[in-house]
Amino acid sequence: MxxxxxxxxxxxxxxxxxxxxxxxxxxxxxxxxxxxxxxxxxxxxxxxxxxxxxxxxxxxGLASDFAKSADATQRVANNLDLRAQESAAITKATKAAKTAHAEAERKAEAEKKKKAAAEARAKAAAEAERASRDAQRTTLAAADSGSNYSSGSSSGSSSSGSSTGTTAASAPTTSTATGSAAAVVAFVQSHVGDAYIMGSTGPNAWDCSGLVQAAYNQIGVNLPRVSQSQSTAGTQVSLSNLQPGDILYWGGAGSAYHTAIYIGDGQFVGAQNPSKGVVQASLDYDPPSGAVRVL
Structure with missing residues (x-):
């Protein structure tokens, strides 16, 4: 051990x-x-x-997840920004639409007022023209009432057949007119006996200026529609130097209230008034104030 x-x-x-x-x-x-x-x-x-x-x-892989998350966040941010822009655009468009609508309503109202004013002026002009025609008709009726317009009204013997004028029923006087003037004369003579209606232009009823205008239109000459203008439509001529086709007028030149057509041989044809209609008569029956020559 x-x-x-x-x-x-x-x-x-x-x-x-x-x-x-x-x-x-x-x-x-x-x-x-x-x-x-x-x-x-x-x-x-x-x-x-x-x-x-x-x-x-x-x-x-984890890094990739982080990247995907960042991308998703960015997309959300982009979407929010896009929605904000869209909302702003909608608000702006709505405001612009309201402004445009208000402007359209304002213009429509102004146009409506303008149209109403134009219609009122046209109505006033028509009423003035109607009043002028009524005055012409009254004057013509008063003039006719003072005359005995018939073949039996002459101072001579009834067997002589002489008269101061020719009624619509009498045979028309043969005119010495030629050319275009002859066509004008033939036209008005063909309508002797037609009715007189204020404002009418044919084919079977006339007023004075309507008959004169139609007579010239059928030879291609355009005359004004109313007596006042027709009395200055051509060259003024003396009543002692009349030719067939001349336009006779009663009243002043430019203010005439009645017109007719001279057909020659001291006779005229005109749409006188509602009681007489279209007649052929002597100048002595109703002496005109003046005359104009168009042809």
Whole structure:
């Protein structure tokens, strides 16, 4: 037996060192870092025991998720911006539409007032023309009432057949007119016996200026419609120098109230008044104020 067999050792028992865990963590690019974790117990100078643990690596898939999330956020922002722009455009268009509608209503109202004013003026002019024609008719009727317009009204013997005028029933006087004047004369003579209606222009009823205008229209000469204008439509001629086709007028030149056609031989044809109609008569029956020559 060894002499040292029962001699206790003075060396302190060896304690097991705490484990130090080394964590190997992979970073997105594959970089490794080591983390040492010491046990809670044991002296600071204990010999460390290391253990390496592999941590999961941040892969490119996670980076892709981050990118997708960023793209989604950007799309949402873009959509919000687009909606804001659309809303602003709608508001602007609505305002413009309201303004245009108000302007259209304003113009329509102005046009309506303008049309009403034009209609009122036209109505007033028509009434003035009607009043003028009524005055002419009254004057002619008054003149006719003072004369005995019939073949039996002459101062001579009834057997002589002479008269101051020719009624519509009498045979028309043969005119010496030629050319266009003859056509004018023939036209008015063909309508002797037609009715007189104020404002009428044929074919079977006339007023005085309507008959004169139609007589000239059928040879291609356009005359004014009313007596006042017809009395200045040609060259003024003396009543002692009349030719068939001349226009006779009663009243002043430019203010005449009645017109007729001279057919020659001291006779004229004219639409006299509602009671007489279209007649052929002597100048002595109703002497005109003047005459104009168109042909």
């Amino acid at each position: 060894s002499h040292t067999a029962h001699i206790p050792s003075h060396r302190k028992p060896r304690r097991s060192a705490p484990k130090v865990t080394v964590l190997r963590a992979g970073v997105a690019g594959g970089v490794l870092s080591t983390i040492a974790v010491a046990g809670a117990a044991g002296p600071a100078n204990a010999e460390p025991v290391t253990q390496t643990i592999e941590m999961p690596t941040l892969t490119s």
